[in-house]
Amino acid sequence: MFKINLLSDKYILSLIILGVLSLFPNINVYEFRGEESLRVIVSYEMVKSGNFLQPTFLGDLYFNKPPLFNWFIAISSFLIPWSELTARIVTIIFLSLTLLLIYRFSYKIFSDKITALFSSLIYLTFTDILFWYGYLAEIDVTLAFFIFLMIYFQYFGFIENRKDYILLSGVVAGLSFLLKGFPALVFFGITYFALIIFTRRFKEFLNPFLYISAGISILIPALWILNTADPERYIQKLFLESIVRTRGGSDILKFLTHLVEYPLLNIKQLIPGVIFAFIVIFLHFRKKLSIVLPENIKLLLFIVALNYIPYILAVESRGRYVIPLFPVLAVVFGYILVKAQKEKLLRAFVYTALFFITVRFLLGFIGFPILMEKKASRKKVAYDIIQEVDISKNIACDCSPEKSVCLYIDFEKGEPLKKSKYMKNWDYLIDCSGNKKGNLLKVYDLKGKKIYLYEKR
Incomplete structure (x- = not known):
């Protein structure tokens, strides 16, 4: 009888591929949620306006995030027509690249395929990756790839004295800044500090390549930000965003x-x-x-610990802020699990991973359709509005909190909706303020949140 070796490299690799595929079922059925719509609207307006340097949102200049993630979505839109998949495929691609990089990182340290494959499988099956951020059009998993790539170059550049890697770490840090701003530079600085302190190679503080790398990490975003509508305001806004999201508190x-x-x-x-x-x-x-635990594992844990400090001290920190550290932890967990040399434990993890991946398939095939039937659907509201109005006429959107509705109308209309202040000659207005602004055509109740559709008198 044919017997499957659960601990073979081919089986673990098959599980990883299966796990990535589990992210696709009904990905277009599960409508945009939360900040996904914001990312996509900004990307959509970039493509339609041709202005890729200064992001806009419903016509307003947008300063809260740099544009790299939006650029990725824009590139995707030239290959995949605008939909949920257009944006979410970006996250899935960078998740897959992270899995490859975890394998490469682990194998380069331990020279063991099984350890490297288990590390990748562990990262993929983290709850927040497999069931949440691993497929949503949010920045965090893409940022995790770039931060881990930066750490890869920092680690091996430092340990192997590779000057080219040290310089490349600065390039990647600069690109990471274009994803989420100043936190990328904090990861860059703390990681080098951790490497120097742990190895006691204090002379590296005077290494000119380290400072050249830091200069590159600043130069790359500077070249972009100087070409925006208001560079000073953009820098201030990005800095304030970073401070607000990781600030401490006076309430003990x-x-x-x-x-x-x-x-x-x-x-x-x-x-x-x-x-x-x-x-x-x-x-x-x-x-x-x-x-x-060998010295390299202790060093990785030290890197994670120092980078974790700003978030454990900041009462406003959210769980997703530390996702960039998850690939490093996956490498550590993979080593610990395999080197324990407990076959029963390894088999138990494989069965657990298979269970999680099976549940993820069921969530896609069965769960998403059920969720969309039960929840207050912004997508349904958008398509009902499309039936109510003449889609060829001017439609304005003054309802930023329910931006998903406006986004789906964008897709059908083929051009971005803007706020009424930018579209004085609007024929229809989507509003959520409750202030009468024309002939009321319809009111949509999204579990207490109301959207009003007006026609100009």
């Missing part, structure tokens, strides 16, 4: 609560890999097995 109780809740949130994000790592550590202390 809130801070202490954050110190407890935030690590628990991160542990939830890292299930199931973190659970298996904890099991190995528990068995080690119970003398059931022996696991020795």
